[in-house]
Amino acid sequence: VRRRYVAVVGPGDGASGTECAHAADVGRLLAENGVVVLTGGLGGVMAAAAGACESAGGIAVALLPGRTREGAPDVSSVVLPTGLGQMRNALLVGAADAVIAVGGSWGTLSEIALARRIGIPVVCLGAWAVTDADGSPVELTTVHTPAAAVQAALAGRMDE
Amino acid sequence: VRRRYVAVVGPGDGASGTECAHAADVGRLLAENGVVVLTGGLGGVMAAAAGACESAGGIAVALLPGRTREGAPDVSSVVLPTGLGQMRNALLVGAADAVIAVGGSWGTLSEIALARRIGIPVVCLGAWAVTDADGSPVELTTVHTPAAAVQAALAGRMDE
Amino acid sequence: VRRRYVAVVGPGDGASGTECAHAADVGRLLAENGVVVLTGGLGGVMAAAAGACESAGGIAVALLPGRTREGAPDVSSVVLPTGLGQMRNALLVGAADAVIAVGGSWGTLSEIALARRIGIPVVCLGAWAVTDADGSPVELTTVHTPAAAVQAALAGRMDE
């Protein structure tokens, strides 16, 4: 059976309690919808989403930036060290049918931008916003609850 | 729980019936040992190993060279399009604790060589052999049955 | 002799005339300072910076996303097809001592964010701006002329 894949991206160890709680709700809801959760495999938002997905009986896949599994949180069904450094951000979003960004950081912003660049739908929950050189907002789908984020991600090509 | 990961590599559509049968036995035995099977996600040896792993209740992960899941055999629990082309060969062996090569092809040989280069144990079942410029064989662990291949792969660092 | 490397990033075919003129000035000034110019190898800002660098006697290196040189502008001393797709954005900024972003696009924003994530200094000339979830600006070094951009890029670690 063809599964759906959603990448949940967000800050690692610097994530706030609210961001981790949101990520956990997102991970659980995706699992309940039969969706494979892809993350960058580190702490914070990544571990929260993966752990909640696993607890709900889902499949979480961790794509680590480093070359080994050492030190990575042990919360995912499948843990793959990529050795790609931050190039794994593009691998992560490119393997997803949609991306949910929870919270803001430079790594997270790179994943939002890479996904938009290659045409993968993105939904933002508390993520950074972008304005063009004239100060006008650059359109990004933004929601305020984990349930809305999952609903938007599963609804498909929201950005186009 | 920390799982073990073994990459099963070998020819795609050009694989022989014997190679596919060997790959299926390898995939099944790995699943019975609780090992996650990693493959390059295409046909032949890859699909045989992944499909038998799945049928035996295991987890098979497909790391596709292309950017989409289109056209890939639907036999793995997790299918990840990497967009890396043949660079995914290094991703595949680098994410494994050991590599089992079933049959020979240039892609397979690249995976054997990359694994040896980065210190991942390799066991060969019907794979190509290598001789140095003087015609002396370059050491590679070689076995003759799927059971011996799995046993060697799970025994650890056989090449060093 | 150890050379310095600056990546000039920005929109491709959608770049405006002003952006291309700025990029050309940046490329020329970098060449005059003995700096190797790295670009993503496509049109717009990339071709303008590389071409002006070459015309001024400098070395421009193009890191193409695709697997062949077909269709890429023939303006760089060294043209390398990477086959990495948008993963080449991380390769590009990771190989640079500093990044100058001219104009805005999703690809450009990904390069800014990846550079900031891995600690490569970034200077923006007409690029997109970023605000956090509370609407506060996220700090990015911003300048208004090509000369100021080059000066800032050569001054070193401006972001930290």
Place this chain on the structure above:
Amino acid sequence: VRRRYVAVVGPGDGASGTECAHAADVGRLLAENGVVVLTGGLGGVMAAAAGACESAGGIAVALLPGRTREGAPDVSSVVLPTGLGQMRNALLVGAADAVIAVGGSWGTLSEIALARRIGIPVVCLGAWAVTDADGSPVELTTVHTPAAAVQAALAGRMDE
């Protein structure tokens, strides 16, 4: 002007004196033919080919496996840290019009195999040989002098 690119691959610090001398001759001859020399940027065969290319007025490009230029021999016109580890082997051969392998090692063999896999012509000078599971040699273009290696590499698609 459209340049030609040839990757010179071979052992690093373990290279023999003969291998380094052959690599230097290859690098010089490629430079004299206006060919850009691509290498993996480390010592041994790589440094010998790149240094001789530079001394002869050519352009040598080093694609390092690591994320920084620290510790790499300072013999190439352009030095690019890729952060790709051994994935850079596929980047290296994929960016070349042909590959010349001087001497044998697992890394070198991976480059030969990757090049053959993606259809880039390969010529071997003192490299490892390959036999299939029946002990029959797998065809590889083999030469005995640097001049013959360069001639074969420039003659084009020798493997098909």
